[in-house]
Amino acid sequence: MDYAIIVAGGKGLRMGSDLPKQFLPVGGKPVLMRTIEQFYAFSHDLRIIVVLPKDQQNFWRKLCHDHQFTIPHTIADGGASRFQSSKSGLALVPDDEDGVVAFHDGVRPFVSTDVIARCFETAHEDYSAIPVIAVTDTLRHVDDRTGTSFTVNRKLFRAVQTPQVFNIALAKQAFNQPERDSFTDDASVVESLGVRVNTVEGNRENIKLTTPFDLKVGELLAQE
Numbered sequence: 001m002d003y004a005i006i007v008a009g010g011k012g013l014r015m016g017s018d019l020p021k022q023f024l025p026v027g028g029k030p031v032l033m034r035t036i037e038q039f040y041a042f043s044h045d046l047r048i049i050v051v052l053p054k055d056q057q058n059f060w061r062k063l064c065h066d067h068q069f070t071i072p073h074t075i076a077d078g079g080a081s082r083f084q085s086s087k088s089g090l091a092l093v094p095d096d097e098d099g100v101v102a103f104h105d106g107v108r109p110f111v112s113t114d115v116i117a118r119c120f121e122t123a124h125e126d127y128s129a130i131p132v133i134a135v136t137d138t139l140r141h142v143d144d145r146t147g148t149s150f151t152v153n154r155k156l157f158r159a160v161q162t163p164q165v166f167n168i169a170l171a172k173q174a175f176n177q178p179e180r181d182s183f184t185d186d187a188s189v190v191e192s193l194g195v196r197v198n199t200v201e202g203n204r205e206n207i208k209l210t211t212p213f214d215l216k217v218g219e220l221l222a223q224e
Contacts, residue, residue, distance in 0.1 A: 002099040002120065004039045004163065005089035007051045008032050008106025009078040020056060021209060022106045023063060027222025031209055032060070033069050034109035034222070039102075040071045042116040048073040050106070051089040083183050087175045093168060100124055101171050102163035103186040110205040110221050116163060118200040123165035128195065130165070130187050131202030132158035161202040166190055 008022035022032040032050070039046055050073050052060055057075055064070075076092050079085045086103050093101055100123040104111070115131050122129035135154045142149040164186045166174070174190040183189050187197045209218050 001047060001097055002043070002045075003047045003049060003093050003097075003101040003168070004104060005049045005051060005076075005086060005093075005101060006032070006035055006039070006073075006104050006106050007078070007082065007085045007089065008035075009051065009053055009082075009085050022052075023056075023059065024209075024215065026109065026209070026215065026218045029067065029222075030063055031109050031218070032106050033063075033067060035104065035106050035111075036069075036071050036073060038109065038111055038113060039104070039116060042113045042120075047093075049076055049089045049092050050074070051076045051078050051085045053078040081179065082185070083175075083179045083189065086186055086189075090171060090175050093172075095172060097168050099168055100165050101168050102165040104163040105208055107209040108162055108206055109209070109218070110203075110207065111161070111163065112203040112206065115161075115200070115203050115206065119163050119165040122198050122200050123167060126198055127167040127170055128165065128187075128190060128197045129200050130197055131161040131163070131206070132199045133161065133202045133204055135159055158199065160185065160187070161206045162186075170195065 023030050026034060036048060039048055052075055054077050074092055076089045079088050100120060119129040119131055135157045139152050139154045139157060140149045141152050170190060174193055191197050205221055207214060209215055
């Protein structure tokens, strides 16, 4: 059995909104619902776990009722950090389950089903997969100590997206470690075991909605 853990613990501070960003409407529908729909479109058999702070869960249930949102999912309690939230969701996956588990940002509602499929297929074949896209901007390395900077070769870098998909047993082993500052995403947790993480091509529309500008882009993508 395969699982998708959708982590939605944002507070919407950069949005300048009192409403947490995962609940903000895009094209008339809360962001988190659009995200869940993409994974359900990929596979109706996927077990979906949504990680939310306890104080947001009743509001989410009301939203589901008001929007007649009936896609099956389980709710896990969010933690103080991404690591803790992912670990909380992973705890609802049985230890003896044979399959893969995806970790996805709740505010990335425009991930394509093709990208989800590539990640799951690659993880099934070789234990891990994360979607990446080429960097189009010029990049500079900045030395915080001296204030100096220099251009780096952007061809050597990729921007990382989600879902980040791993063999369940591997993910369980990785998240059994103590949390570290170096854990910036779920892939970094797995990599700390010395495991190579595979990359697949992402989709450029798979943006993370964190600012009012992102929300404007999201409205245009929702219209498409």
